[in-house]
Amino acid sequence: MTTTGSQESKSPSELIDGRIRELGDWRGDMLARLRALIHKADPAVVETWKWRGVPVWEHDGMICTGETYKSVVKLTFAKGAALPDPSKLFNSSLEGNTRRAIDFQQGEEVNEEAFKALVLAAIALNTSKGRK
Template identity: 65%
Template sequence: MKKAAIAPALPAAQLIDARIAEYPDWRGDVLARVRALIHAADPAVVEEWKWSVPVWSHGGILCTGEVYKKAVKLTFPKGASLPDPVGLFNASLDGNARRAIDIPEGDQIDEDAFKVLILAAVALNTAA
């Protein structure tokens, strides 16, 4: 019996582009904007596709980007260990490790604080 040929997976960047295109409303705009902010903060970031969601990594996962009906959720698996002086984290606050940022329609994220948070996640992941 022949094994079925497995098509090579699309690059993560193309899958993320496709996810953004799936949402021609505010959610696609928000996901595209946070993606641009992540790249601006860390030009060495690696885009991945895991669990059917966009993942941004550098020395480990920085955050994931999930799209829901009422919010775009950015989950930081080590968020509880990150400084958040302006209070960007507003979801998953009761866990021991992760924290999340829910961005509902019409909300704006503090771009400078978000970039600082990304850099703090990079520093945590790459600390020896």
């Protein structure tokens, strides 16, 4: 990631802003849109920056990560396998016992209500008394 100044002096939110600007195409627009929906679902969400360049959203534990590739923006839900997905948003990384992901492609519509419900379900799981 090309930035001016030290990355250590920037907040995670500033680093995510920089990633969105750096992408400068539909992937940046999609990441910004998904980020806004996460904040809309949970105004108390905490943004972090991990693994040298991965945006992460947390609330009492990890909700999801946002990675960008050449042809997709991938949101991986840390405990996705345990989440209800009645709208069948999960379309990637379905073989594992823990994580589930959604690949968003260029021009794809986002089911905003279903996406926000998934974020809220992840938060509920993180905050439940039975969590490990």
